[in-house]
Amino acid sequence: MKLPHPSTDQISLTNVLAALGDPTRLAIVRTLATAGVPMNCGTFAELGSKTNISYHLAKLRESGVTLTEVSGTSRKVSLRLEELGRLFPGLMESVIGTEETASQHETRQSIAADR
Amino acid sequence: MKLPHPSTDQISLTNVLAALGDPTRLAIVRTLATAGVPMNCGTFAELGSKTNISYHLAKLRESGVTLTEVSGTSRKVSLRLEELGRLFPGLMESVIGTEETASQHETRQSIAADR
DNA sequence: TCCTTTGTTCAAAAGATATTGAACTATTGA
DNA sequence: TCAATAGTTCAATATCTTTTGAACAAAGGA
Numbered sequence A, B: 001m002k003l004p005h006p007s008t009d010q011i012s013l014t015n016v017l018a019a020l021g022d023p024t025r026l027a028i029v030r031t032l033a034t035a036g037v038p039m040n041c042g043t044f045a046e047l048g049s050k051t052n053i054s055y056h057l058a059k060l061r062e063s064g065v066t067l068t069e070v071s072g073t074s075r076k077v078s079l080r081l082e083e084l085g086r087l088f089p090g091l092m093e094s095v096i097g098t099e100e101t102a103s104q105h106e107t108r109q110s111i112a113a114d115r
Numbered sequence C: 001t002c003c004t005t006t007g008t009t010c011a012a013a014a015g016a017t018a019t020t021g022a023a024c025t026a027t028t029g030a
Numbered sequence D: 001t002c003a004a005t006a007g008t009t010c011a012a013t014a015t016c017t018t019t020t021g022a023a024c025a026a027a028g029g030a
Helices: A013-020 A023-033 A041-047 A050-063 A081-087 A093-097 A102-113 B013-020 B023-035 B041-047 B048-062 B081-087 B091-096 B102-113
Strands: A066-071 A076-077 B066-071 B073-079
Touching: A013 A023, A013 A050, A013 B013, A013 B023, A023 A041, A023 A050, A023 A076, A023 A081, A023 A093, A023 B013, A041 A050, A041 A076, A050 A066, A050 A076, A081 A093, A093 B091, B013 B023, B013 B048, B013 B091, B023 B041, B023 B048, B023 B073, B023 B091, B041 B048, B041 B073, B048 B066, B048 B073, B081 B091
Parallel strands: none
Antiparallel strands: A066 A076, B066 B073
């Protein structure tokens, strides 16, 4: 069994940014980056329901951010760092290396509402 | 008249990435980066209707990507590069410095459909 | 003053994304 | 073989985002 992934030249910046621009998926990407080794879906259980994580992991895979390899009844998910680094130098380093504070998430709604 | 902008500490990476993860907004950001000087809304007329550009510029402003200053009946839109550079080092350089090819936009749908 | 330019706001519609539970498949270990 | 484990798929719903046109507002020039 082989899951569909975009080839390197099919990876677009817009799609990568859209994939990363979601709190759940950004958390997944950071977990993967911190771990440095492939992880299975269960690792992300605290971030949502099994179905929901499956959905977000598919988004990451389809955008080219992650590689998902089937290993028995489980999957090994990893970041496509080399390819992303070649396509968009500095992007993943920047996304991974940046801390996100709790306050930032809550304040943005009030700004949009303030129009 | 003063438009609402997030303060530096209210800018979150998730929101910035979500703002950049749209073709129209990425084109706006690149135009601003290339020009290097503030531009008014009319500059982006070819990217969509007046109403639509107004909508996307509001998104960019509310996420903290751009600064919009009122100047008479017109606006001067610029990138908040210094602040973004401090918050997310390398991010904007990476996003701005990367070419997007036409082929990349068209191929991704086929991958998602291929599941 | 009146008209033009520049852009916003609003409400509606269309479209895309996210979330859920139930049913399912495939692998593995007992 | 049977049951447990790990994930996926599906259909439904909910929610958010994008797009549109019509109406509006504010400034500036004739």
